[in-house]
Structure formats: C-alpha cells, structure tokens
Amino acid sequence: MQQHSFDLVVIGGGVNGTGIAMDAAGRGLRVLLCEMHDLASATSSSSSKLIHGGLRYLEHYEFGLVRKALAEREALLRNSPHIMWPMRFRLPHQPHLRPGWMIRTGLFLYDHLAKRELLPGSRSITFGSDSPLKPEITKGFEYSDGWVDDARLVVLMARKAQQMGAVIRPRTRCTQATRDNKTWTITLQDSLSESVTKVSASILVNAAGPWASALFAGTIAAPAPKQIRLVKGSHLVVPRLNNGDEAYILQNEDERIVFVIPYEERFSLIGTTDVDYEGDPSLARISQEETDYLLKIVNAYFRRQTSNEDVVWSYSGVRPLIDDEGEENAQKASRDYSYEVDDNQGLAPLISIFGGKITTYRKLAEVATDKVCEFFPQAGKPWTGNAVLPGGDFTSKTLLLAELKIEFPWLPTELTQRYVRTYGTECRNLLAGAVSIEDMGTLFAGNLFQKEVDYLIAQEWAWTAEDILWRRTKQGLYASEAQTLALEAYLSDSDKSSDTRF
Template sequence: MADADILDLLIIGGGVNGAGVARDAAGRGLKVALLEAGDIGGATSSASSKLVHGGLRYLEFREFALVRKALAEREVILRNAPHISRPMPFLLPLEPHLRPRWMIGLGLFLYDHLARRREVPGSRAVELQKDAAGPAFARHLRRAFRYWDGWIDDSRLVILNARDAADRGALIAPRDPVTAARRTDFGWEVETASGRRVAARRLLNCAGPWAGEVAGRLMGLADAPRLSLVQGGHIVTRKLNRTADAWMLQQPDGRIIFVIPWEGEFSLIGTTETPVDSPDAPKLTEAEEAYLLAAVNRSLAKPLSGADIVHRFAGIRPLVLEEGKGARETTRDWQLVPHAGQQAMTVVGGKITTYRLLAEAVLKQLFPETKRWTHNAPLPGGDVPRLGGTARADFDQWLMQLKLNHNLYDPAIVTRMAHLWGTEADGMLSAGLGANMGGLFEAELQHMRDREWATTAEDVLWRRTKMGLHMDAAGQAKVRAFFGGPA
C-alpha cells in the first residue's frame, strides 16, 4: 500500500469522544478517518442529561481536580458553542434531614471559586416562598440555593465536532461498522460492513460502551479495559419548572435527580444509575420510571403520574471499573489505555463537559509533535460577533439583529433556527427555506441530509433536532417521506 493511502489516525466510534478527537486531529493537519456503526452521536452521546457542568456532587467524593477541570471547560464550551449551549440556573432545595445547609453552602462556595468564572454568576441563598419558582414545590421545602451551570444540546455537539472534522479533511463514515481489524507492518488495516478498507498508522478505540468488545474481539488485544456499564434513564413531562431554573433534588438514597426545562414546553427528569450487562438497545425500565416519578414527587406541590410522561429515553454510560465502588461513587474522569507495542489506544470513561480536554490528552500521547488549537475555536455556527460581554449576551445581541435582518419571517422561526444552526441560519433564511414540512423546513432537512449525515426521520426528529416533541403525526410523516420512509 502506498504511503499516501495510509492515514495517520483511524478512530472507531462516533460519539462525543471520537468526534472530538477527529476534529482536533484534523485541525492539526493529520489524516484522519472516523468509522461509526450507527448514527453519529446516536448512542450514549445523545442520551445524556444535556448538562455542561463541573459536577457539584463530585465534591462529596473529593474529586476536586475533576471538578476544577470541568468548571474551566464549562466556560470554554459556553464561549465556543453559544448557539447550542447556555448558562442555566439551578435551584437546590434544602432537605434538613439530608445534606445539611452548611455543607451545601461550603460546597457551592468551592464550586464558585475552584476555577475562573466569567460566563455564569455565583450562587446565593433563596427563600422559596418569596421566589417565583416557589409555588411548584411542596410546602415543606422552604429554603434553597440557586447556583449556575450550563446546558447543551448533546447530539448537536457531536454532530458539529464531526462537521468541523470533515470540513478540515477528515473522513466521517457513519452506519458502517468495523467487521475486522488486523495489525500490519505500518500499523492497522480495518474492513467495514460495506467492504471499505482503511489503513492507518495508529488506531483509536472510542467505542464507548462497546470499547471492551472492540478491543478484545475486533482488535484481538488481551488488555481490553474492564468497564462498568450503567444505564441512565430519563422521562419527559409537560413543563414543571415555573421559571428558567433547573432543579437539583436530593434523594434519601444519596442520589441526585435533575428536573431541567427543555424545549420550551417540557421538563426533562433524570437520571437513573442502573447496572446493566449489555450496552445494546437501552430502554427505560418500569422500575426506573417509578423511581424517577417517586423522586420528583417528593418535591412537587402537584405530584406526577405515568400519564404525565410524554417521552422516555435511556443511554448506557461506560464507567471505568473500580472494584468495591457503586455507580454513584465511580469516577467520571477518563482513562486512556495504550496497548503497548500495538500502535493503538482505547479510551474509556469521560463526560461531555471534558470531551475536548480528552481529545487533547489523546493527541498529546499519540502525536506529541502537534499543537493544541481548539481552546478558542468556535464550533460551526458558533462564530457570532464578540462584543466584549459574555457569550450569551453576545449571542442575544446577534440574534436580535438576525430577527431584524429577516423580519419577514416569524421571529419564533428565526429563534428556533438560530439555536440549531447558529450563524449558518443566516444563509438558510436568505436563500429561502422552501416548503414547511410540518414544523421543519425543506432547507433544514436538506442541510441535515447533505451536511450532517442524516438518513432517517429518527436522526432528524430526535437527535439533530428535538422536533419529535413538537410535530404532529402529519408533520412527522412528511419528514419520513423526505427520507424515503413510509408516510
């Protein structure tokens, strides 16, 4: 095989870690390919709680370095992706018989000061009876803390990293699972289900919950990492949050449940931590649903029932196996497993907030001669004009001007598109959106098909957008017909 046909790096797995490494590597001038068995970001990385956070609860386990790292990276993400992320206030109601007020206050003081903070305010105490959010809570909850973290569209984060990687020359190949991988004189050669053959000097296993299987069965390596597979389940209801605040609810078993404003009309409730044996076909169980309902009902003035649930989803988190620890105590930091003498590495663990740092760590080991560049590099659509304020203030100013520039459109349409496509929405609006497909426009469907690897209605309705929550059956049928499925 000619040297020109051999890539520098081949990545197996198109979740946030694989897409982040592909983007960073391509931007360093490396020849890169990313192979994914399903949709880009179609598994764990689109089934998270959609938070960019330091991990307040990790302070309880003295994970200070991880929290500091994540808090600093929260600022980077909010700055570089203002269209798909935003600062979000969180209410933490005090349960006197659980974690005491002084402990939570101390934890929040550390949380506010462990890393430089520009994009989000600091925390403060709240009297719920005097706060607009208060009527949603049960009467026994009187005091709370309000602190700040970030929210992000997890699926779009993965797609935009893959997009940027492709724009910089990387090969992105979804829905083409690797069927064989073998060592060669120069590194590795893999074959996929479509018959594609790809050769590379180094192989990176970013298969998430399937990383152990890929390392052992496909790559034939005996030092595959041991994983603890944990299912995180979520339910979606009509909006519970009376204000823009998310809620962080303490549970008697020591766990935390989030109730997050989502898509304007809904609340996202999660997550569970259920050990599972297989990463395939995650599905919220009846026991998990009951747990989430009971958990949130402890704090609600008006309890929920199963009839209030409008959507359910679950994802599998691959945690680094730590003997003697349960899922709650297991670290969310990553582990890089270099397979000695094999020109290969497996990545396990990590969290969405620190995906970019993980990519830098991988490339520092594999290609130490290359230089970092992503710290101040906006993701596609995130290059709004910087006016010297916070990223959110600058985005809001840009959005106001976008509405003025396209005042023939309903402002709600412009706003929705701005939060999906960022600055790329301007070109779509200027060129014309085409037919209304029941809530999404033809130009948007074409963009997702041509630039974002969408091939099914599911890709569009539940990952690249969340319009499956908003569109009626007729609109969803139009989207399916666009992609060649049954109306």
C-alpha cells in the same frame, strides 16, 4: 473516499471520538472517523444535557475531576454559545438529608476550585409563594452550571473536523482491525449498502464508548487492557413544571440527586438514574421502576403532581464508566476518563479511551491527541481551547436574533429562536434563497420544514427520521406517528436516495 491511507483512524462517533478527530485534523493529521450508526446515536445523545463540574462528586472526594470539569465549563460556553448556555440551579434545602453547612462548604469549593469569569457564584435563597415547590419548602441554595445540546455538539464537531480535512463516515462499521508492524489495516463495512472498504492507518483510536472493551474481542482480536462498567441512566420529559429559566436539583433519601431542567421551551427534563446494565447498549430502555423512582422524587418537591400519563418522551443511555471492582454502588463509580496506549515492540499504536463525561470531552480529546502527536513530530500544537464550532461566531443570541428578524422578517419568531439555538449563524446557509414561508416547503412536524430537512441531509449526515426528529432538531416531541411516516417517505424518495453522508 479519495484516499485509503490515513495517519489516524478513529472508531466511534460519540463526543470523545469526534473530539479526537477534530483535534487531530486541526493539527494537520490525515484522519478518518467511522461510526457504526448515526453520530451521537448512543451515550452522547442520552445525557442530562449538562456542562457541569458535578457538585455531587465532591461527596465522593473526586476533587480532581470536579476541578477539570469546572475549568472546562467556560471554555465550552465561549466556543459554542448557540448550543450551550449558562443556567442557574436551585437546590431546595432538606436538613434531614444534608445539613446546611455541608451544602455551603460544597458550594464554596464549587465556586473556587477553578477560575470563573462568565458564571456568577452561589448564594442562599428563599422560596416565596410564587415558587413551583411545595409551600413547606422555603429555603435553598442557587449556583451556576451550563446546558448543552449534546447530540448537536457531536454533529458540529464532526463538521468542524470535516472542514479541517477529516473524512467522516457514519453508518460504517469497523469489522476488523489488524496490524502488521507499523501499519493498521482496517476493514470498514457500509451499514446500508454492505459494501466493504479497506484502509490503512499509522494509529488506531478505540473511542467506541460502551463498546470499547467489546471491540477487542470481535474486531481487534486482542485482550482488552481495561474493562468498563456499564451504567444505565434514564430520563423523562414532561410538560413544563416551572415557568422560570432555572433548573432544580433535588435530593433523595438514597443520597442520589435528580435534576429537573427546562427543556425545549415547553417541557421539563427529569433525570437521571444509575443502574448497572448488561447487554447491548443500543437496546437500553427505561424501566417502570426507574419511571416510578423519578416521578416519586419530583412529586415530593413540586406542587404540580406528575404521573405516567404526563410523560411525553423518555430515553436511556449507557455510560461507559471505568470499572472499579471495589465499588458496588453505581452512583459512586468514577466519571473520570483514562486512556491506554498499546505500542509494544514498536507496533503500530492502539489508543483506547475509557470512561469520561461530556463536560471533559475536549480535555480528554486534547490529552489523547497529544499522545497521538508524539508519533508525528510535524503535527501542530493544541488549538481547541479557543475553537469556535460552526455557527458559534456571534457575541449575543439577542443580537443575532434581531439581525435575523431584519433579514428574514417573514420567519416566525419561535422558529427563528430555535434556529439561533440550533444552528447559530449557520442558519443563514439553511435559509439561503428563501424569501417567504412558502419557500420553506412542506411542514413535516412542529416547525420542521422541508428546507431544514434538506439542509440536514446535505450538511449534517442525517439519514433517517430519527436522526432528524430527535438528534438534530428535537421536533420529535411534536411529531405524530403519521407525520413521522410522512418524513420517512420523503427521506426514502428517489430524489433523496443518493448517498450524501460522505
């Protein structure tokens, strides 16, 4: 690093941490973000991939949270049209679970709690003979929400923050943070080389997600102002269950709901569960009980029956929810966010982030950065409401796809489509200099070529096969063990050994 003194150091490279780093850097602050693993390597790549208000939260009377989330949907969809897009959700009606009047009332509130311009409203629907659902399910409802590639959202925010001057340090653990009056001294250890760097900062932000409370015991050496409740959510990926672009929201006897969402063209994403969790969040894995639970619900609705053998992939993430000791049910624990400021007796401030959901990350980051900027009167004003993320500077995916087909006529259509929804206009940088498919280099898996791998190493802090196959591209869905090993060998080649992460 060329500098060792910062206005703000952010611990945590998930959606909240990168959101704060981007916002603060855009207001003119000197920012460093450190993340002990890869960007979005924990909770922020393990969501249900939805930009949504949370229809079911209305039953828990969280009207404020739903209103905030609904208000954010359209801003996010406008700013990141390559990695986010509108999606219609179909809710099969099961009168014995929730009466029709209750669902209609909830959908009316969902349509009107916040201003809506891009997304159409809800309506009643009838399922015909071409429905993927069982024939006895004939009525339902349809409403709008949005889809997001969560891991790419985090990476693109980190790139935007870097463009604004922030220093982004993945695979860098904060091992100690101490404050002396007006200054934090922060010890950083590179997870690969184990080299140690010390930096100073005026403000420290703890955005460590599931580790936010634990960070106090091991790193900051102070009592945690709040405890968080760790709740595991697990998902399954199976071959596509419906041909349309719609997602399904399925009610269950235990009052929970399960989503079935179109995923990566050929698959369906099924989730999620809500299970209290103890232990290291990075070790969370789906249990057989969770798998059986999800499959049972899906098989109760869909004509096509799905078994363990159909599961292509599964993943689990740990949500760091605000701990309400009076709430025993994990599914009813609030998904809202809060932050705590510790600047007692004029000490260098510590801001700790607790809770939150991906849909409200921008608002959380803005509120937290507003608080940071109270200590920096010269800082700029809020700006992220209209901040287009890298690659999002286009008006229509269809038009961008048509332009790329003219510029790169040799590029397979399916690959061009993936580049549009992964990189947007940035794919031109990825393809620079290529005039034929041969120029793309080695084909590692699916439609992942060497040229894309090199771009991800140089521009997006990718370091391992897992970074590339699962968080950057999702081509792990098509990769055999031998192909994964070949990619790992390429990444460890001497020509790739220079550290491009920083």
